[in-house]
Amino acid sequence: MKIRSFDTDKAILYLVATPIGNLKDITFRAIEVLQSVDKIYAEDTRTSGILLSHYDIHTKLESYHEYNQDLKADQILNELKSGMKLAIISDAGLPVISDPGYKLVTLAIKNDIAVSTIPGASAGISALIASGLAPMPYTFYGFLDAKHAKRIKELENIKYLPHTIIFYEAPHRIAETLQDMLSVLGNRSIVLARELTKTFEEYTRGNIEEILLELPLKGEMVVIVEGYKEEGKIEDPFQKIDELISLGSKPNDAIKEVAKLTNTNRSELYKNYLQYKNKQ
Numbered sequence: 074m075k076i077r078s079f080d081t082d083k084a085i086l087y088l089v090a091t092p093i094g095n096l097k098d099i100t101f102r103a104i105e106v107l108q109s110v111d112k113i114y115a116e117d118t119r120t121s122g123i124l125l126s127h128y129d130i131h132t133k134l135e136s137y138h139e140y141n142q143d144l145k146a147d148q149i150l151n152e153l154k155s156g157m158k159l160a161i162i163s164d165a166g167l168p169v170i171s172d173p174g175y176k177l178v179t180l181a182i183k184n185d186i187a188v189s190t191i192p193g194a195s196a197g198i199s200a201l202i203a204s205g206l207a208p209m210p211y212t213f214y215g216f217l218d219a220k221h222a223k224r225i226k227e228l229e230n231i232k233y234l235p236h237t238i239i240f241y242e243a244p245h246r247i248a249e250t251l252q253d254m255l256s257v258l259g260n261r262s263i264v265l266a267r268e269l270t271k272t273f274e275e276y277t278r279g280n281i282e283e284i285l286l287e288l289p290l291k292g293e294m295v296v297i298v299e300g301y302k303e304e305g306k307i308e309d310p311f312q313k314i315d316e317l318i319s320l321g322s323k324p325n326d327a328i329k330e331v332a333k334l335t336n337t338n339r340s341e342l343y344k345n346y347l348q349y350k351n352k353q
């Protein structure tokens with residue numbers, strides 16, 4: 074089933090990104106859409122009220138949050154069915170991402186109503202690209218469970234995932250969560266990205282044990298965790314050859330050994346290794 078987003082006379086549900094801290098991180102389109110829709114549903118009308126009045130947006134505003142989303146779903150669906158254009162915003166970033174909205178998206182789709190995204194900031198992906206950890210493949214996890222036993226189970230389920238993982242966490246729970254990560258995932262490299270886009274934005278990089286020593290830390294935070302790496306797997310064959318040579322191997326023996334370990338052609342590896350050394 075195809076639905077076009079730019080058939081302007083039809084009902085539509087816009088998912089509009091709002092800033093994650095810095096009021097300037099909003100797009101021209103977001104402002105335009107928020108000004109033009111029939112109604113905006115916001116997670117917290119007071120928080121969004123500040124943003125909307127900053128941009129001189131006077132569209133009708135109503136609440137739609139975790140605790141009333143089931144009750145409001147029918148009302149919103151009926152409004153869409155009657156032809157209204159609606160926008161959903163959350164307190165920060167993208168609605169639906171660790172925020173309400175998913176249920177409405179599925180309901181709208183089921184009823185052949187257009188759903189369109191107005192892209193912008195999101196804390197997780199913003200933290201990932203500046204983290205320095207492998208950007209791809211990645212898994213967005215969001216919040217782990219607040220209870221220790223459930224959190225441990227969740228971490229065990231993803232222990233062998235070879236992807237960089239994006240977590241959200243609250244400052245009052247970060248110490249417990251990092252302890253649990255350390256016990257289940259091991260002492261991996263992580264990045265704690267705090268207060269993104271705000272005056273006190275800060276990235277703390279290190280392994281989990283090192284970051285634990287930096288706590289307590291306040292503010293909003295994203296935790297980016299390095300993916301699972303097979304023990305003994307050779308990430309950099311040239312580095313491994315150098316390492317074996319420095320440990321006393323003859324160059325030919327080192328290349329032969331690494332070719333075997335990485336299941337690569339020996340003369341090909343030799344040629345590439347020479348090129349790599351010539352560039353150094």
Ligand code: SAM
Nearest residue numbers: 093094166167195196241242268269293294295
């Ligand atoms: N929908 C949002 C998004 O697209 O990123 C996420 C909302 S979720 C309820 C709130 C969590 O996002 C915070 O607890 C924190 O983990 C993360 N977050 C939001 N803003 C942030 C910021 N400026 N810096 C770091 N983390 C942030």
